[in-house]
Amino acid sequence: MEKEHKEHLIPYGTYFLVWLSLISLTVLTVTVAGIELGRIALFVALAIAFVKSTLVVSYFMHIKFDDLIFRIFLLVALVTLASIFILTATDIFFR
Amino acid sequence: MANGVLAERLENYLEHKTHKGIFAWILSTDHKRIGILYLVSMVTFFWVGVTLGFLMKLEMLTPGKTIVDAQTYNTFFTLHGIIMIFLFIIPGIPAVFGNFFLPIQIGARDVAFPRLNLLSWYLYIIGGLFAIASLFLQGGPIDTGWTFYVPYSIRTTTNVILPLLGAFILGFSSILTGLNFITTVHRLRAPGMTFFRMPLFVWALYATAWIQVVATPVVGITIVLVIIERALHVGIFDPALGGDPLLFQHLFWIYSHPAVYIMILPAMGVVSEIIPTFARRTIFGYKVIAFSSLAIALIGYFVWAHHMFSSGMSNTSRAVFSLLTFLVAVPSGVKVFNWVATLYKGSIELRAPLIYVMMFIFLFSIGGLTGLVLGSLATDVHVTDTYFVVAHFHYVMFGGTAIILFAALHYWFPKMFGKMYYEKLAIWATPFIFIGFNMLYFTMFILGYNGMPRRYWSYLPEYQTLHIISTVGSWILIAGLAIMFGNLIYSLFKGKPAEANPWGGVTLEWQIPSPPPAENFEEIPVVNHGPYDFSIINGNSDGKS
Numbered sequence: 001m002e003k004e005h006k007e008h009l010i011p012y013g014t015y016f017l018v019w020l021s022l023i024s025l026t027v028l029t030v031t032v033a034g035i036e037l038g039r040i041a042l043f044v045a046l047a048i049a050f051v052k053s054t055l056v057v058s059y060f061m062h063i064k065f066d067d068l069i070f071r072i073f074l075l076v077a078l079v080t081l082a083s084i085f086i087l088t089a090t091d092i093f094f095r
Numbered sequence: 096m097a098n099g100v101l102a103e104r105l106e107n108y109l110e111h112k113t114h115k116g117i118f119a120w121i122l123s124t125d126h127k128r129i130g131i132l133y134l135v136s137m138v139t140f141f142w143v144g145v146t147l148g149f150l151m152k153l154e155m156l157t158p159g160k161t162i163v164d165a166q167t168y169n170t171f172f173t174l175h176g177i178i179m180i181f182l183f184i185i186p187g188i189p190a191v192f193g194n195f196f197l198p199i200q201i202g203a204r205d206v207a208f209p210r211l212n213l214l215s216w217y218l219y220i221i222g223g224l225f226a227i228a229s230l231f232l233q234g235g236p237i238d239t240g241w242t243f244y245v246p247y248s249i250r251t252t253t254n255v256i257l258p259l260l261g262a263f264i265l266g267f268s269s270i271l272t273g274l275n276f277i278t279t280v281h282r283l284r285a286p287g288m289t290f291f292r293m294p295l296f297v298w299a300l301y302a303t304a305w306i307q308v309v310a311t312p313v314v315g316i317t318i319v320l321v322i323i324e325r326a327l328h329v330g331i332f333d334p335a336l337g338g339d340p341l342l343f344q345h346l347f348w349i350y351s352h353p354a355v356y357i358m359i360l361p362a363m364g365v366v367s368e369i370i371p372t373f374a375r376r377t378i379f380g381y382k383v384i385a386f387s388s389l390a391i392a393l394i395g396y397f398v399w400a401h402h403m404f405s406s407g408m409s410n411t412s413r414a415v416f417s418l419l420t421f422l423v424a425v426p427s428g429v430k431v432f433n434w435v436a437t438l439y440k441g442s443i444e445l446r447a448p449l450i451y452v453m454m455f456i457f458l459f460s461i462g463g464l465t466g467l468v469l470g471s472l473a474t475d476v477h478v479t480d481t482y483f484v485v486a487h488f489h490y491v492m493f494g495g496t497a498i499i500l501f502a503a504l505h506y507w508f509p510k511m512f513g514k515m516y517y518e519k520l521a522i523w524a525t526p527f528i529f530i531g532f533n534m535l536y537f538t539m540f541i542l543g544y545n546g547m548p549r550r551y552w553s554y555l556p557e558y559q560t561l562h563i564i565s566t567v568g569s570w571i572l573i574a575g576l577a578i579m580f581g582n583l584i585y586s587l588f589k590g591k592p593a594e595a596n597p598w599g600g601v602t603l604e605w606q607i608p609s610p611p612p613a614e615n616f617e618e619i620p621v622v623n624h625g626p627y628d629f630s631i632i633n634g635n636s637d638g639k640s
């Protein structure tokens with residue numbers, strides 16, 4: 001059986017910093033959208049979104065401090081999603 | 096193990112009422128009662144679906160109009176598809192038998208979140224009502240086919256949004272059930288019940304639950320996008336508005352293909368329960384079967400675009416998905432060989448559940464093998480969107496999952512209701528079902544191969560002979576289904592009381608009284624052997640494996 005889950009308090013300061021980074025990344029997304037990047041635009045937007053969701057999941061959703069099993073669950077879901085993206089790309093980019 | 100003699104004096108779950116009358120059911124958080132709620136609602140929807148199927152086949156008796164016009168036929172196959180897929184076969188085995196038996200098989204008193212479980216049932220009912228409400232509204236019932244393909248689903252004047260919302264709500268029901276099962280398996284296993292001592296039905300439910308949780312949100316968001324596009328004319332999928340219709344097909348099948356594994360994996364789990372019990376020996380290749388469930392769940396995510404071979408997708412994509420499709424046949428084949436190997440030299444007792452299982456192996460193999468015809472690019476182009484496809488998916492979904500749902504219904508009937516069904520009548524129903532089924536659907540393979548397109552209310556005269564055979568088959572099949580359900584309903588009232596373990600099964604549900612006590616176990620059992628260890632009933636009961 002898994003151990004009881006440990007309490008872990010995150011200081012307000014950290015939450016604030018994470019929030020600030022999320023805001024700045026949003027500003028970045030909007031700015032980048034204004035620049036003509038062609039095909040790369042999609043990847044830049046996805047990369048920024050990835051960083052943002054990592055922040056939310058690790059801090060706001062506490063995954064960073066939780067049992068390993070939850071990180072494994074998340075990783076499996078993430079790899080599945082990435083594979084789905086790549087497979088869809090075999091259609092979109094080769095049409 | 097729970098003490099059978101003592102446990103017999105406990106109040107069983109049917110006697111244990113938390114509320115009066117119907118509220119004892121619809122407000123109960125007991126996983127067993129919720130399982131029965133699902134069973135009753137699902138069987139009701141199933142018969143609505145069957146009635147629509149019957150009417151469709153009646154229409155196809157003659158070319159041109161027999162009983163209904165083209166538009167009515169369109170709404171018939173759409174509602175038939177929606178009901179059979181979203182209300183019957185997807186919730187199917189997990190919602191009924193998973194709810195009832197998953198906690199018992201791992202030695203728990205209930206699922207991890209009993210109230211969430213009841214909420215799932217309410218969502219299921221609300222979603223179901225939404226899906227069929229369009230029948231009674233102005234504009235008429237939805238006519239897009241169960242796949243809701245754009246741009247038609249954005250442009251048709253029938254009621255599309257309501258059934259779409261219905262499917263959206265049903266998705267939540269499915270996700271919550273999945274979450275509940277994953278948590279239950281991780282948190283509530285009895286002492287000693289390690290992962291590799293879990294019955295294979297539990298493994299199958301566990302793999303299925305992951306698909307429910309990870310894949311279902313995709314269809315949810317897709318549905319929302321269609322609704323937004325239809326209501327607000329934002330260009331997402333409709334090329335006239337600047338959208339990409341193939342994007343819809345990708346998103347739809349990214350869910351709906353894994354969904355076919357939501358349908359079949361639990362059925363495979365049931366097969367892995369029934370075969371050892373009636374062959375009196377442990378399953379051949381336990382771990383391989385357990386892992387093949389996970390493998391199917393995983394590979395099942397990566398084959399969706401084989402539904403789109405002729406839709407204008409890139410050639411690279413067509414080749415990649417055709418290849419991946421062949422891969423998923425491997426773990427399914429592994430299972431079939433293991434089941435047959437388990438039966439080999441077993442001391443087989445041919446009871447109704449096992450007869451259904453054998454029917455399943457036969458029909459599902461035909462469905463699976465014709466799936467390879469559809470999975471190879473070159474042959475698919477010839478038969479796609481014909482009756483060949485209609486035959487294929489009825490063989491896998493009906494011949495596969497629904498037949499196993501019937502097997503499970505017979506296998507666990509004594510445990511669920513504490514009554515025996517009439518064996519002779521149960522066996523008598525099977526030839527009707529088997530012969531009717533093959534007349535109804537095998538003819539469709541030939542029709543499709545000869546070019547009869549699906550979703551048409553009329554046809555060229557040369558197809559008539561086969562259509563007549565097929566329609567007569569539907570009558571025989573439905574007669575068989577009526578005998579089967581009639582027998583079960585009659586037995587519910589008049590059947591002989593069932594013993595705790597009428598089949599000599601060895602998984603935990605057979606160690607407690609029939610019907611189970613309200614809290615399943617008087618004392619949580621301590622497990623010290625694998626799930627199919629027949630040495631415990633074959634005399635030597637020290638239970639080592």
Ligand code: HEM
Binds near residue numbers: 573
């Ligand atoms: C007695 C039982 C049944 C009969 C007579 C029947 C008959 C039919 C017929 C005639 C069609 C339409 C063919 C066409 O014009 O394209 C159809 C479509 C379909 N059936 Fe059945 N069926 C039965 C049971 C089932 C079951 C048990 C399932 C699922 C588990 C199922 C799932 C479907 C689906 C998904 C479609 C496709 C609907 C669409 O094209 O959008 N059917 N069925």
